[in-house]
Amino acid sequence: MEENKIKITDLSKAFGEKQVLSHLSLSFEKGKISCLMGASGSGKTTLLRILLGLEEADGGTLEGIEKPIVCLFQEDRLFEDFSVLTNIRAASPKASPQEILLHLTELELGEELKRPVRKLSGGMKRRVALIRAVLAPSETLLLDEPFKGLDEEMAKKAADYLLRHQNGRTVLLVTHEKKDAERLGAKTLYLPSPA
Amino acid sequence: MLKNIKVLRTESKLFRLFENLLALALALLVWQLAALKINEPIILPTPLRVIERFLQLFSEGGLPERILFSLTRIAQGFFGGLCVGLLLAVLSSASHTVEVLLRPYLFTIKSIPVASFVVLALFWFTAGPIARVISFLMVLPIVYTNVLEGIKAADPAMLEMAEVYRMNFRRRLVYLYVPTVKTPLLSACRIALGLAWKAGIAAEIIGIPDGSLGERLYLSKIWVETDTLLAYTLVIIAVSLLFEKLVLLFMRLLFRLWEKL
Numbered sequence: 001m002e003e004n005k006i007k008i009t010d011l012s013k014a015f016g017e018k019q020v021l022s023h024l025s026l027s028f029e030k031g032k033i034s035c036l037m038g039a040s041g042s043g044k045t046t047l048l049r050i051l052l053g054l055e056e057a058d059g060g061t062l063e064g065i066e067k068p069i070v071c072l073f074q075e076d077r078l079f080e081d082f083s084v085l086t087n088i089r090a091a092s093p094k095a096s097p098q099e100i101l102l103h104l105t106e107l108e109l110g111e112e113l114k115r116p117v118r119k120l121s122g123g124m125k126r127r128v129a130l131i132r133a134v135l136a137p138s139e140t141l142l143l144d145e146p147f148k149g150l151d152e153e154m155a156k157k158a159a160d161y162l163l164r165h166q167n168g169r170t171v172l173l174v175t176h177e178k179k180d181a182e183r184l185g186a187k188t189l190y191l192p193s194p195a
Numbered sequence: 196m197l198k199n200i201k202v203l204r205t206e207s208k209l210f211r212l213f214e215n216l217l218a219l220a221l222a223l224l225v226w227q228l229a230a231l232k233i234n235e236p237i238i239l240p241t242p243l244r245v246i247e248r249f250l251q252l253f254s255e256g257g258l259p260e261r262i263l264f265s266l267t268r269i270a271q272g273f274f275g276g277l278c279v280g281l282l283l284a285v286l287s288s289a290s291h292t293v294e295v296l297l298r299p300y301l302f303t304i305k306s307i308p309v310a311s312f313v314v315l316a317l318f319w320f321t322a323g324p325i326a327r328v329i330s331f332l333m334v335l336p337i338v339y340t341n342v343l344e345g346i347k348a349a350d351p352a353m354l355e356m357a358e359v360y361r362m363n364f365r366r367r368l369v370y371l372y373v374p375t376v377k378t379p380l381l382s383a384c385r386i387a388l389g390l391a392w393k394a395g396i397a398a399e400i401i402g403i404p405d406g407s408l409g410e411r412l413y414l415s416k417i418w419v420e421t422d423t424l425l426a427y428t429l430v431i432i433a434v435s436l437l438f439e440k441l442v443l444l445f446m447r448l449l450f451r452l453w454e455k456l
Contacts, residue, residue, distance in 0.1 A: 054358075054359075132360075
């Protein structure tokens with residue numbers, strides 16, 4: 001096995017009658033950002049869930065994946081009643097409020113530190129979820145549609161932010177948008193369309 | 196627009212208050228007419244007589260002591276049931292074995308009539324703490340069941356997130372479970388508070404502890420003082436409502452402080 005690659009071989013997963021992944025094989029580089037693209041229903045999210053250990057594959061192997069793995073889910077999954085600061089610190093207890101404030105400021109959320117998440121707009125929540133994922137200690141970062149709900153300008157800022165804070169981690173980003181891969185200068189991997 | 200909505204809401208609140216006051220006035224009128232028709236104060240005194248008797252209670256002396264006696268015992272039973280119910284629900288959510296082992300006890304508490312418990316409690320204890328024991332037994336299963344169901348209803352997506360971000364039990368409890376059980380716990384408390392008072396006073400009527408509100412209701416029965424019985428009932432309703440409002444307000448404040456953690 002190549003030392004610097006994460007290798008997925010012959011991976012299959014079905015939910016009842018529905019075959020979501022069928023003998024999938026692909027590899028992506030460690031310490032780099034890779035984009036995973038594919039049509040709806042092609043199993044992108046299922047693959048992320050298998051990588052996270054939240055689903056078990058029916059067959060196949062995963063090699064070289066480094067832990068801990070952190071994920072920005074397709075939904076924000078924030079604690080709605082708590083502040084932005086609390087949400088981020090719940091995932092990164094060692095991050096200082098000053099450090100968190102700096103990250104928030106980079107994505108124009110500096111004023112929202114103590115605001116309850118339920119009072120934020122959809123785009124703001126997405127950015128908070130992204131910062132929480134980036135700040136959480138990890139070796140591998142999985143991002144499911146990280147720029148969903150962000151306008152063009154903010155999506156670019158978020159991409160730049162991600163590049164600045166990648167810190168040599170392996171990042172696998174799931175997206176529908178080819179321009180997300182272009183923004184990040186990432187290698188694109190394609191999942192075959194569902195049968 | 197927002198201002199209009201606020202005005203409408205205030206108006207609808209005022210309208211509801213007006214409706215309720217009107218309904219109450221009509222009910223009192225029906226009561227007054229029925230009492231006049233029966234013309235037998237022992238069977239049904241007029242509302243005016245009951246209110247008059249209610250006001251007299253304050254000048255008779257002994258009322259604050261009786262209120263304090265019953266209030267402290269029912270409150271102790273309520274908070275005891277709340278704490279133990281919460282603790283057992285948390286333990287049951289963490290261990291299926293605990294949940295299964297607790298089932299017979301909770302089923303027994305829920306199924307046995309209050310009167311049987313009162314008699315049993317009189318065998319085991321003195322009459323003094325009877326309201327405390329009975330309130331505790333009424334509150335415990337309500338809090339336990341609601342909180343356990345609340346914990347079980349925690350969003351699986353959020354649980355996955357907590358798993359992925361390796362949040363320990365303390366952080367899951369603080370940020371995930373407590374907000375999840377907030378609504379079922381508050382509704383459990385609302386039900387349990389009413390029941391604690393009703394069952395607690397009923398227990399005092401059977402156990403007749405000296406200086407309690409229940410004892411006074413019992414004496415009203417012996418002395419055939421219907422007006423005093425209803426006046427004391429008014430006192431109990433007022434105290435229990437005030438207690439319920441204060442407890443719920445305190446709990447809402449606690450949750451608000453919790454969210455600011």
